[in-house]
Amino acid sequence: MRFFSDNAARVSPQVLAALIEADQVDTAYDGDRWSARLDEAFSDLFGTPVDALWVTTGTAANCLALAALCPPFGGVLCHEEAHVETDEGGAPEFYTHGAKLMTIPGDGAKITPDALRARLGGIRNDVHQVQPRALTITNATEYGRVYDPDEVAALGSLCREHGLRFHVDGARFANAVATLGCHPGDLTWRAGVDALSFGFVKNGGMMAEALIFFDESLAADTLRRRKRAGHLLSKGRYLAAQLLAILEGDLWLDNARAANAAAAIIAMAAGARCLHPVEANEIFLSVTAEEAASLRAQGFDFYDWGTGAARFVTSWHHDAQDVQPLADAIAAL
Amino acid sequence: MRFFSDNAARVSPQVLAALIEADQVDTAYDGDRWSARLDEAFSDLFGTPVDALWVTTGTAANCLALAALCPPFGGVLCHEEAHVETDEGGAPEFYTHGAKLMTIPGDGAKITPDALRARLGGIRNDVHQVQPRALTITNATEYGRVYDPDEVAALGSLCREHGLRFHVDGARFANAVATLGCHPGDLTWRAGVDALSFGFVKNGGMMAEALIFFDESLAADTLRRRKRAGHLLSKGRYLAAQLLAILEGDLWLDNARAANAAAAIIAMAAGARCLHPVEANEIFLSVTAEEAASLRAQGFDFYDWGTGAARFVTSWHHDAQDVQPLADAIAAL
Amino acid sequence: MRFFSDNAARVSPQVLAALIEADQVDTAYDGDRWSARLDEAFSDLFGTPVDALWVTTGTAANCLALAALCPPFGGVLCHEEAHVETDEGGAPEFYTHGAKLMTIPGDGAKITPDALRARLGGIRNDVHQVQPRALTITNATEYGRVYDPDEVAALGSLCREHGLRFHVDGARFANAVATLGCHPGDLTWRAGVDALSFGFVKNGGMMAEALIFFDESLAADTLRRRKRAGHLLSKGRYLAAQLLAILEGDLWLDNARAANAAAAIIAMAAGARCLHPVEANEIFLSVTAEEAASLRAQGFDFYDWGTGAARFVTSWHHDAQDVQPLADAIAAL
């Protein structure tokens, strides 16, 4: 009955099994057979050659990507409520050596082409103002909204036009793909995306995330940056094995679908209380303090979201039976 | 028959069990019961109040410590063959924002008080020269030598005298303690050490290391630096549980003793071939290219160490039976 | 008839004389008699012991101050139109190693205590959000407004309450003091200010600015940071002599008063066109594109300020006769 965050959920059984399998050999760093298969496995998934690196956190994936895409003296355009702006403790600035996050407003933590154009239009092209070099969006967003392939492509097109590199924070990329039913390539390289943080931890993984470079020329330096950031684990095989286990048989999609379906049940019950369309596995509801207290008294855990609102997040292991009590309780408020 | 490195070995069974135990709950970041016990568990071990943080690599532990001990414009004194200088891909410079590693020579990768004094004596105290602010030593060293408590204390005393903070890279700290038979406090806080990177990965762990602050005032900012470096795992409980599993019942000492004992068997067989006294679990031997080839033909894997030398490292799971064939083969060269 | 910026004006004759005087000796770095007098000269001016360092730009002064007041993982609160945020090319992020500028809105580029409180109230105190460590205000502001001593003190008091250090960007500090007629200490240390960038270049200097530390404990490390940033000139005497020449006989106040008086003449003529109260030497006017073109056709140079507005800045060497033609032309629009 805990709906704090998918980032805390226990792991898929296949992940535990993969760790035990990876324990049979003794290879160091990324010299193991699982790590060696990552490029191919993700290239197959995306339908284009990619370079895939394991890291242990989404923050590291995001920030290694941004460091590859933006020089220290450049700027990274992002939503004003993007995770990189609000919840990564200054990690983007650390990894990029002080690049400036340049924020853009928008409903549901989504950036529209118009909003991007307006932001770009307000920047003088001189040495006194930081010049943007990259755009990062989150898909699904921090408010559980998704960008569809056309929306991503429209932003990608603007990026090309303005000389910006393009990154997607896909902490919940699987949830977006599951919702949209599209090919993962449609949300990424076919839409002009250079790099993707492909989240696994929120989707059944233990501590392995994938950083995907569609522009493969960026990978070599990033291998050095990963080491330099202390993220080259000596027993990296335990990370690679997690990723492969979740890719195997499209477990990543099954997990995301399960979380999304659970969220949909809650959203249906919540109706007009929903502050944002529920398009992935996060539900933001309008609830009074008394209503929140009532839900907690019934054993449901979740975060308050400012005043008069609450966030519920479903996870890969939630099924209809798990969330029905919450849905009922919300409906009964 | 692989003696490449202890950093690649499989993990202690207790570690796998701990992961499964940690999988029963869903708590985020370091809000779990295992993480909450770390300060107390390590305080008990060291016999003094400490702050203990989990991280996933020794590089991260070392560099977070150095960032806490040295400002960006300062210098970190270290051995010229220290891991931070030669094998961390510039991570110390990344984490410290460009502090300068100031190297010191010495046999067996050990720094003597005289060598430290000589290095300090060569630095002009003006703004043109970087001023050292910290000393870091590795114990056991990169050549498998150990500093005993008196040696550490002599360096600690010099640090106090010269206003230097003192860090120990203890990637193989357990091996040093096992060899010396001393209390872990004797090699650290009682000798003036401010921070210790306490290695678990080379000693049966999967991807959890402990960063120990004897000067607890340094911990709060380091929690922020850890997040900023992308090292705050959302499912941190799987790291904390590893550390506790290895502390439990002194498994860390048992593991280290096993590795040391295995090394001793090889060292005995190698006799005068040993390039350094074997005081932990690393053996550096003088072998010709032909001899190395012969050993490899017999199925033994290891690293060449420059020309005419080879490095063998034993691990926690090696027993006498495992290493006897190698010992015999070396004796027969 | 150029009103682009006081930062381009020619220098006071006393500055040229000082350079010639400084040319008589050959001393390196800050080992000259002018540099040696700075601490005392500024301590006398402020009525409290201070440390004073010369640098060549306001950007360097601001950023060295911020680096002294805020750690890399901290945040610096500033107005959203502050020079450090909009016009320093990412220098604050460079000098602070990636500290985050956290912006606050407000009329006339002024920060009110309420606005500061509101911003602080929106920051969660956890490791995921960057925590502010310092506040910087600009006095006179980027829109030519001034903070009076009570306003500065109110912010200073909030800083103390919230553990924030307090910096003033005084690129036009002299203009603020001239307007307010107060003691320079009233706008700084008596109001809780830790460090001041005291501008000389916009007030008759050539390339010398003063960085003043009221908290003298911050100076020693800043001397190292100045060197590290390549700002320790080997012939620093030519900078120190400039500063002393402008301090001498209160030339700094005379210069600022002249600029302010010239601005007042223009403001009087502009009347309701003034977009902000003219409290220093900058005038922002509402003018149509046609009106701006007309003024330019009459030989007046100035910057457009977005659409429908223009900025005029007066300088130390402007007298009534210099600006009357512009005042007349504006009145005649």
Next chain:
Amino acid sequence: MRFFSDNAARVSPQVLAALIEADQVDTAYDGDRWSARLDEAFSDLFGTPVDALWVTTGTAANCLALAALCPPFGGVLCHEEAHVETDEGGAPEFYTHGAKLMTIPGDGAKITPDALRARLGGIRNDVHQVQPRALTITNATEYGRVYDPDEVAALGSLCREHGLRFHVDGARFANAVATLGCHPGDLTWRAGVDALSFGFVKNGGMMAEALIFFDESLAADTLRRRKRAGHLLSKGRYLAAQLLAILEGDLWLDNARAANAAAAIIAMAAGARCLHPVEANEIFLSVTAEEAASLRAQGFDFYDWGTGAARFVTSWHHDAQDVQPLADAIAAL
């Protein structure tokens, strides 16, 4: 009778005249006619198109160049007694965001191709070791030696072979050219040099140095880095005018020749006391403490250089008459 350093000498009269000339206009940053002429003036001098930027210190010139040539995770090869390694307070690490200086030994602070090859040969090409990306040499060196065009070209050729960019710290470049009598292009772009810090301050300037990019693609980003480092002076015309005044009529060569000639007189008198061949304007002599004291008692000022040695530096304004007393005194020791 002061022979401490050429970096402290008074300035050429033409420099003062240039400042007065530059005082006649009011243009900001590098929007003046002097700054606009720099590219052409230096292109003419070098016989190839270059980009030329003014900065105020050699440290800034060196470090902006290194930041352009080496990524944060790379290494910069330099002599172990290079100014960037020993006397810039960590500025290279600051500007490059932590690139590692990788030192090379050699007589007279010169790097030989063999020494460079040996250093390169000792670096493993993996992510654990920092990979060198650039070489920097000082010409004339910190010991007053010069590299001739063939020597520079041999290093340049090695750089090409190993994918290294090539920088020359030319704090005393004029002295080297004056000694060799070669074309300045022979010591730079024709020999494979990408960027040059061309010193003016030690050669009659006040606080203006030139950063020359032979690879013009590096200039645009460096303009941003210069601003970001606080080195874009608002009254930059006073710097540009200095540079042009010293270029005018080959004053830079006249000044350097005068300093070199003065040094030659002292060297002749010193004979076998010279610790290094005197090839520019620095003389390093073997003198006992008593001899040094005797010279000082006679009114000569200079630096001790470790034990039993002293450094004397001549400047642009020294003529035979100025240095003869010192020459005589040394001869009489």
